[in-house]
Amino acid sequence: MSILAEPLVQRMLLVGLLVGMAAPIVGTYLVQRRMALLGDGVGHVALAGVAAGWLAGSAAGFAQRDVLAVPGAVIFAIAGAVVIERMRAKGEAADVVMAILFYGGIATGVLLIGMAGGSNANLLGYLFGSISTVTWIDVWITAGLALAIVGIGLGLKSALFAVTHDQEFARSTGLPVGALNLVVAVLAAVTITVAMRVVGVLLVSALMILPVAIAQHLTRSFSRTMYLAMGIGTVLTLAGVSITLTQNLQPGALIVVLGVVAYVATTAVTGLLRRGRPAS
C-alpha cells in the first residue's frame, strides 16, 4: 500500500478518476445524437490549440513554454465543436466538416509547434496522453472542469435528453434547442481537453464512447446507461492507471484496450444470455 502514499500516484489516480467519471456523460449525449466521432474531429482541433498556446507562450517569453497549451486547446476545441454544431444544425454534411477538422487540426498543430521552436516530440504527450507528468495544478484544473461537466451534464439531463432524442419535438415544446445544442458542443470540447491529459487526443473519443457502448449491453434506460457508463469509465481508468504503476505500459493505450476487451466480453456474454431466452 505504500505506493499510494506517493504524491505522483495520488495525482494520477485522482485525474484518472475525474476523467473516467466525466467523459462518458458527454459520450452518452454524443452517441444518442449519432455523433460518436465528434470527439475525434474536435480532439484534432484541440491539438492545433495546444500548439497555438505553445507558440503564444514562447512569443510572450514565458519560462514554461507550454503554460498556455491547455487554455489554447480549450479555446480551439470549443470553436471546433461550435463549428460542427452549426453545420449539423444547418443540415450540412457534418462528416465532411469533421474530416477536414481532422487533417487541418493535426497539420496546423505540427506547423505551429515547429514555428514555436518545439519538436513533434513535444506533441506526442498530447497525442498519446501524459498522465505520469500531472502536477497538482493540473489536478485542480481537471477537478474544476470535470465537476462542471458532471454538474451541467447531469443537471440538464432531462432537457439534453429531449434535445438529443427528438429535436423537432423539443422545438415544439418551446425548449431552447439552439442553446442546449451549444451546451452539448461546449461540454464535449471541455471534456476532450480534460481527457487529453489521460489518454491523448488520438484516443480521447474512446474514453467517451466505449463505456457507453458497454453500458448499452447491460441496460435499456437512457439514465441508467449514463450512470453505468460513468461507473465503467471510472473503473477502466483506475484499472489502467493502477496496472501501469507496476508494469511498464502506456496508461492511455492500456485504458482503451481494457475498454475494448470489456466491450467484446459483454457483447459475447449478453449474446449468449439472449440466445438462452426466447426473443421478446
Place this chain on the structure above:
Amino acid sequence: MTAVSPADAAPAPGLAVEARDVRVSLQGTEILHGVSLSAAPGEVVAIMGGNGSGKSTFVRAIVGAIPHDQGMISIFGKDATPDARRLIGYVPQRVSAAGGVTATAHEVVASGMLGYRTLRPPRGTAERVKEALDSLSVGDLARRDVSRLSGGQQQRILIARALVRKPELLILDEPMAGVDLQSQVALAHALGHLKEDGVSIVIVLHELGALTRLIDRAVVLEHGCVTHVGEPPHDLGVHALPGHDHEHAHEDPAQSTRGTLGLEGPR
C-alpha cells in the same frame, strides 16, 4: 392572392390555432406557397393531400419545428412564441423517434413535460407520465425500450408524450401510418375523449379510416397550395392527383383562403 385578412393583421381571437398565408422553404426550395388554416377550440381539422403536397411541412411550421419565411402563425390568439407553445402537444411522424442510445417509454414520455423555461421535470412528472401511458392502454410498457416496441405501440408512446403536456391543441402528423388495427382503435378512442374535453386537434392524414366520424373539416393541400376546405373528401386517392379538378374546389383561390381563415367557424 388577395387574402381577406392580410398576413400582418392581428390574429383572430378565439381560435386555437391560426396560420395565415404561410410560406416555407426547405434547402432553398419553396415548399409551401402561402397556406392557411384555422381551428376553433374543440374542432378537429384534418390536413390531407398526397405525398409531397407539403402537409407535414405545414404542421412542422405550425409547431415551430422548422421556421417559416412569411405569414403568421398564432396559438390561442397569441404569436406562436416558444412560450405560447406550452399549449401545444405535437406528435411527429414516427421515423424521428430513434436515437443512438436506447430509452424507456417512461423517459420518452417524461420529456414531454419540459418546455420554455422548464428545463427540468416538474414535481408530479412520474404520476402524469403514468396517467398518459394508461390513457392509451400502454401503461405496462413504461419500463420497456421504445426502439423494440411495435409500430403501433411506439405511436401510442409518442401520443402519450404529447398528452402528458395536457395540451389544448394537439397536432398529429400521420398517426395512423403503419399502425395495427388495435392501436388505431385505441387512438380514435383517445382522440374522441380529447375532443369532448374541448381540445382542438389538427391531424395530418393520408386517409380518413377509423377517424372519419371525428373530423369536422378538412384542408386539402396539393403542391404546397390549399385546394379544398370543408367536408372531408372521401376518396383522397383521386383528390391527391395533380391537376385533378376537385368537385368541391373553390373557383376563386381567394375564397379558398377565406375558408381556411376560420371565418366559417366551427360546426
